[in-house]
Amino acid sequence: MKRFNLLHNVMLATFASACLLGTAHADDALKMELTANKVIKNAEGEVSYLPVRTAPKGTVIQYKATYTNTINQSINDLAVTLPIPANMTFTGEVSPASAQASIDGKNYADMPLMRKVDGKMVKIPYSEYRTLRWNIKLLPAKKSAAVALNAIVE
Template sequence: MNRFPITLLTLAGLSVGVGLAQTSPITLALVQELVRTVTVNGKTSEALTPAPKSVVPGDLVRQQLTATNTSDRPINRVVLKLPVPEHATYIAVERSDVPGEVRTEFSADGGKTFGLAPLKKTVLITENGQSVHKEVTVPPSEYTTVRWTLNQLPARAQATVGFRMRVD
């Protein structure tokens, strides 16, 4: 099986937004880790390989984004978006380390629209010889972007969000 570099995502693909009339003293750090299941002395656990040089289709990768408020003031309504890389399939959100309340939303259209899981979409199908619009659930494997909205990021605080994905 051919291995390929894990250039799945760079910081250029990330975005952060803050409430209106505020400048952003937020720094971002992205960490990608290869997730392997290992068994030692009969106990199964996960081994994480930070910044793997390459991956193969089927590998599980954990992607985490840490936002740091470098100012001495809290920042309200911080929005973090993390796209699912082109050659990967979204699996699940990682448990977030976020101070305060956070809203997690998903997109299946490249980040144009967001909603809470499970996402719904309208499709055109044929029933009894007639075309009808029907609302269906979007499978998580079709999610393209994840967005977290933090009510507030305290002064000098960090928030870490992320998800797991399978390499295609």
């Protein structure tokens, strides 16, 4: 069974994550920590998460980015993006639910993404989603906000 190295994906996602500040701040005003955890559901439907570095095909992984405001003033109008790693398929599960999605990394819209096919609007498959974006209106001084997405190892 082929295993996929998630550490490589985490590193790529860390470097690709973008933060756009509405006002100018020092480069170190925002700290980001990215984790990858295997999503485990028990027979009762309860979900738990275990840190993971590699995983076989079909494993559901949660990528979670925690953004911490390291300065003594609030950061306003923060947009954070989290790419869907290569060799992974987005499941449609996000936190918070306010995420917007993109199939090209440039144009974002509320989910589910739609397109016109034969004159009818149809949902774009999650397998085509490449990037998610969350808009954080206010991140108070010395506080954190987290965003997450679930993806399946292909």
